[in-house]
Amino acid sequence: MGAELTGVAQSLITTCRLHDINPYDYLVDVLQRVGQHPARDIGQLTPRCWKAHFADNPLRSDLYRFTQHSHS
Template sequence: MIPMGRKNFLFCWTELGAEQLGVLQSLMVTCRLHDINPYAYLVDVLQRVSIHPATSMEKEVRW
């Protein structure tokens, strides 16, 4: 198990910010556990999102 968060959550100004930080850290740790470069993964995902047609996206995303 890889520790996450620790004192980093002290610098989140809002509860929503802390929740989003937790999601991002969870994603990074999952990449590491599967021997995937987190930076390369995020670059790939963001490039695919930019070419994805907006009409096929969900109307609202809820956390």
């Protein structure tokens, strides 16, 4: 099971990189968005479609906001 989940994670990260997406930004956004996203539009959360719909304004973690303010 662990090897299978590792393979899924590596595949997702590789797909992000192939589409010139920062995997961290993608995962943070999708994990926050997935519970509120309409099931009929779940395809928008795949890396390729996510880039077109959400990459320009991804959801950020609280940690991101904290680190941005501490560098100002």
